[in-house]
């Protein structure tokens with residue numbers, strides 16, 4: 001029997017949940033098909049499950065870094081226990097998802113579908129390593145390619161309180177700020193809380209905020225967020241990049257004077 005739908009969604013991940021629910025709410029007939037258990041990569045194999053595993057590794061890593069700094073004893077991972085904990089998140093997912101589709105009047109099918117369509121995705125990114133690495137907005141090459149003139153702040157700052165408090169030896173940042181407007185163009189972080197702090201940079205970039213506006217904002221201290229004003233400070237010997245020249249320039253007196261007059 002052939003059944004027709006206004007929309008057939010291939011896959012039951014995050015994108016499918018959003019698209020199918022909105023379209024169904026608008027009155028369309030909708031079906032979702034997946035050849036794996038329902039829920040998609042993020043809920044079953046990606047974001048959520050990997051972060052539960054990382055929480056275990058993070059706890060051991062923290063205990064090891066803090067040993068001799070007020071913490072004694074060995075922390076170790078029990079793999080079966082950690083996997084059992086992870087399953088408390090993932091096991092209920094397929095049944096919950098299928099139930100929610102049914103409640104919304106969306107038909108679900110198990111099997112493989114064939115469908116092709118172009119797609120373009122641009123998502124701020126975080127790698128949940130220890131410590132995390134996070135990036136948003138433009139990198140130097142991209143900013144140059146768009147013809148922007150900008151300054152680059154970059155520093156290793158493992159001597160900052162945020163890193164020292166948790167005995168983390170890796171902490172650094174690079175920020176790109178447009179020369180004329182002072183708009184924040186990009187931020188690239190590695191270190192404690194980079195996975196959280198990057199969201200503030202994303203918000204700033206999306207709303208066209210300037211470095212000065214961020215620096216004037218009072219963030220709760222001491223938190224990872226309270227570092228971001230310092231990440232936008234002009235540094236001695238900071239680098240300017242200019243698409244007309246295309247390579248790093250040491251900071252020039254003329255450039256400095258012009259920008260200070262902004």
Ligand SMILES: Cc1cc2nc3c(=O)[nH]c(=O)nc-3n(C[C@H](O)[C@H](O)[C@H](O)COP(=O)(O)OP(=O)(O)OC[C@H]3O[C@@H](n4cnc5c(N)ncnc54)[C@H](O)[C@@H]3O)c2cc1C
Pocket residue numbers: 010011012013014015016033034035036039040041042043045046047048050111112113114115128
């Ligand atoms: C290990 C890992 C960690 C990740 N961690 C993060 C993170 O921390 N944060 C974050 O934002 N993102 C993370 N991601 C990325 C995130 O999981 C994806 O961006 C997100 O799941 C994409 O959602 P989606 O709905 O587009 O596709 P998916 O969730 O991948 O869903 C696609 C579904 O389509 C099904 N499918 C594919 N082809 C067919 C077919 N022909 N017929 C039927 N079904 C089909 C698949 O079985 C799958 O269930 C991670 C990914 C991985 C792999």
